Amino acid sequence: MEAGGLHLPHGLRAHLTPHPEAQPETWATQLHWFTIAALVGFAVPFVGSSILGLQHDLYLGIYFVAVLALLWAYATATRLDVRAVVLRNWKLGVALGVVVGVLLVRNVFSEDATPHPGGAYYWFELFWRGGVYGAVDALLLTVLPCLVVYRSLGGPLRSWRRRAGYFGASLALIVALTAVYHLGFAQYRDDGVRAPETGNTIISLPMLLSTSPIGSVADHMAMHIAAVKHTYETDVRLPPPAKAR
Secondary structure, eight states: ETTTTTEHHHHHHHHHHHOOOOOTTTTHHHHHHHHHHHHHHHHIIIIIIIISSOOOOHHHHHHHHHHHHHHHHHHHHTTHHHHHHHHHHHHHHHHHHHHHHHHHHHHHHHHOOOOOOOOHHHHHIIIIIIIIIHHHHIIIIIIIHHHHHHHHHHOOOOOOHHHHHHHHHHHHHHHHHHHHHTSSSHHHHOOOOOHHHHHHHHHHHHHHHSSSSSHHHHHHHHHHHHHHHOOOOOOSSSSSSSOOO
């Protein structure tokens, strides 16, 4: 082998050759990244909220950076085609998202209202603690587990058996990661994780049924925005809890 007219020793050629992660579509590789996600998902709330007791907006900023860095590393290392993920079955994902989203928002507004901040800070919270928080939660707790299973199964689900396998395995990973993440907060270690498990299972239905992330991401955002508006001081939907200013 020659490079620029120079003969490179075999060992040097191997050292200089890029080494993308081998076989990114295997169960071993995908579950490796799922395990990392579970560790990050537990560690950030456990340290930031339970141990350090950070103000909720500051905590969320750290959480967003940690999760987005994790997802970037996952996408890069496993050569994820993000455009294909977004466009896959997107019409069905949107339709399912609308149905589930309406039910979620109506459920939030069926609860007793609590005070929320006023002025510019209220609009900031709708964006930060509502929209951004909802999107990042959905990417970690629903989209990543579903991608792990979809890619491990080798892509398009052309039979009912493969669709059922995708649904069941993805749901199992969603339930596991949702529990691990919420147990990082002291409130859920005291009260249990049944409420967030139920809520995120419903939120995940659009992606479980369509393989499209659009509906589930939009629904998680809608639920968070509705909670900021109507039940800002909730001790269930928006950890860590906050008081209106």
